[in-house]
Amino acid sequence: MTGSLRQRTIRRPVSVSGQGIHSGEDAEVTLGPGPIFSGIVFRRLDRADASPVRATLSTVTDTRRGITLGQGSSTVRTVEHLVAAAAGLGVSNLTVSMRGEEVPVLDGSAGPFCALLDDAGIEEQDAAIEPIMPSGPVWVAAGGASILALPASALRITYVVPLGHPVLGAALTADVTFAPGVFARDVAPARTWGFTAEVEALRAQGLARGATAENALGVGPNGYLSPPRMADEPARHKILDLVGDLALLGRPLRAHVIAMGAGHALHVDLARRIVRG
Numbered sequence: 001m002t003g004s005l006r007q008r009t010i011r012r013p014v015s016v017s018g019q020g021i022h023s024g025e026d027a028e029v030t031l032g033p034g035p036i037f038s039g040i041v042f043r044r045l046d047r048a049d050a051s052p053v054r055a056t057l058s059t060v061t062d063t064r065r066g067i068t069l070g071q072g073s074s075t076v077r078t079v080e081h082l083v084a085a086a087a088g089l090g091v092s093n094l095t096v097s098m099r100g101e102e103v104p105v106l107d108g109s110a111g112p113f114c115a116l117l118d119d120a121g122i123e124e125q126d127a128a129i130e131p132i133m134p135s136g137p138v139w140v141a142a143g144g145a146s147i148l149a150l151p152a153s154a155l156r157i158t159y160v161v162p163l164g165h166p167v168l169g170a171a172l173t174a175d176v177t178f179a180p181g182v183f184a185r186d187v188a189p190a191r192t193w194g195f196t197a198e199v200e201a202l203r204a205q206g207l208a209r210g211a212t213a214e215n216a217l218g219v220g221p222n223g224y225l226s227p228p229r230m231a232d233e234p235a236r237h238k239i240l241d242l243v244g245d246l247a248l249l250g251r252p253l254r255a256h257v258i259a260m261g262a263g264h265a266l267h268v269d270l271a272r273r274i275v276r277g
């Protein structure tokens with residue numbers, strides 16, 4: 001990639017609706033163009049007094065099993081796959097109008113959001129966007145998980161998912177260097193996944209109510225419960241989630257990010273640490 005990067009938005013509004021994976025409730029989402037320097041802004045059309053919520057690190061209110069954003073009286077949940085699709089396709093400015101609180105899970109991946117953005121037509125805007133590069137190694141860790149980010153000329157993500165699984169192996173690893181087209185092809189199709197035992201525990205907490213065999217890849221004691229789209233699909237989905245969480249920086253990241261056993265909370269910690277410099 002050479003020269004200065006341009007901000008991008010979409011040409012016309014496009015809509016989709018479906019169930020939220022955690023709430024199980026229906027929501028309708030309309031993606032529309034956004035002016036330069038506006039970023040990705042969510043609006044709750046179903047709430048009269050709702051403030052707009054910009055997708056940034058400062059509006060993150062919860063990182064358990066997904067990213068929740070809040071501003072004033074407005075809350076939007078499980079935004080990460082939609083935000084990842086926008087970031088992965090280089091869309092910097094977007095309005096997201098929602099009827100409902102939780103972004104639909106659709107097929108559990110970012111593929112349908114990428115297709116929707118492509119349908120809307122992506123266009124360059126008359127303003128540049130400055131990438132952000134860490135000044136040196138940045139490291140965050142919690143429990144047994146850790147993430148290291150090293151300055152690099154392009155975004156590369158290496159993700160290790162420790163599984164300790166008798167059939168699928170000790171760990172799954174995926175390594176992606178981003179360039180135009182790579183996100184849509186190699187990352188976006190990877191679906192949400194979970195251990196079957198964990199899904200039951202989540203349901204007991206009132207989460208994963210909308211999880212089905214169609215939108216989540218189950219991992220049971222004997223392996224995948226349905227055919228995976230790629231052998232390392234869980235590791236690629238973690239990369240998808242990380243792309244969405246790093247998009248909260250509001251600028252493209254130039255770093256090689258190496259993550260082991262991490263999740264949304266640590267992803268957001270890393271982004272905050274990178275901003276602090």
Ligand SMILES: [Zn+2]
Binds near residue numbers: 192
């Ligand atoms: Zn995800």
